Amino acid sequence: MSEINYAKVIVKGSPISKSNFKLFNPITKRAILPSNTGQYHDRYAVYEEEIAYECSIQNPGVVLTEALIAVLKVYYKSEKRHPDTNNITKSILDGVEKSGLIINDAQVRRLIIEEFYDKNNPRFELELYGESSYAMDYKIVKLEEKQEPINYEPPSNKKNLGMNSKASEALNSKEIIEKTTKTSSKSQLEICDLCNKPIDRGNSMSCNGGKSHICKSCFKKLF
Template identity: 45%
Template sequence: MIIITRVKDGDNLIKIVIPGRPISKSNFKLHNVHGQAWMPSKGKHSKYLAYENMVAGHINRQYQGEAIEENLITILKLYFPDKRIGDLHNYPKSICDGIEKSGIIKNDKQLKPVLLFDFIDKENPRVEIELYPISEYDIKYDVFKKGC
């Protein structure tokens, strides 16, 4: 499901919900005899490409606008079915590759900054993606000591 939300007149954000457990790119890389990594398109290791295509497909079914050319503040919320998460930092690549493959952006280098959060949702594992045009939005964050 994709929700394209107009917050105020002229202010746009895109919220994309991809159902299912997120898939990490690093889990599906194979290496040749020279140590070079490659992604197989067939067999048990091709799940990554299927996931990337699924992300792109969900976006393409809902987003009918032009390709976005500016940078986008990107928030990724990953909802896992259990505590077996693995290395959290490997998930954004598969998601960002799927966003690029959809054609909504020209290059996944436009997705910056990227904020990454993880949660457990046994009933509804998913990825929630929020994209905010850098020309309309700014980002502010605070780190503070607990109890203060």
């Protein structure tokens, strides 16, 4: 019986990144990934379990122990709103490692990532090849007919970083201080996502890229 050195797994649903669901402990400065709060923050932990389950069901009894080549195809539901594909790779491989299909995600020494869009069937498809039997061979070619470019814009909070020098001079230090002061005074209070009570920003912890906040009291109850 020949040694198995290939595996493929397909997980349906919009791929997500664990970086969007971490909470940060301001005391220890360490990231925490909740899994049993019953709230939105548990979403990645559930997704990771789903990845591990699908790996086991689709590749029963398979354990890849050698160095690997990985080909990851990620299909998002939307072209405009989706996680950073570079970050999502680590999140997916963590779920694969949890399944026992691979020993450690450090086994992946060569990686190809491709981004696609499928509104009706978002998913990711991952193929793993053992380097003892497979080699990577790829090339980049110039198109005979130029295609319509897919252009990206900076996030709204970073658009001013790309302004020219004259526009930058127009925003002097006094204007910047005034804008910062107004913004701070309006956002001193946040609403806890778990208990829905107002909390002072100094007593809250942020997650989901700063979009969500929880109070210290609810944070302690998570553990």
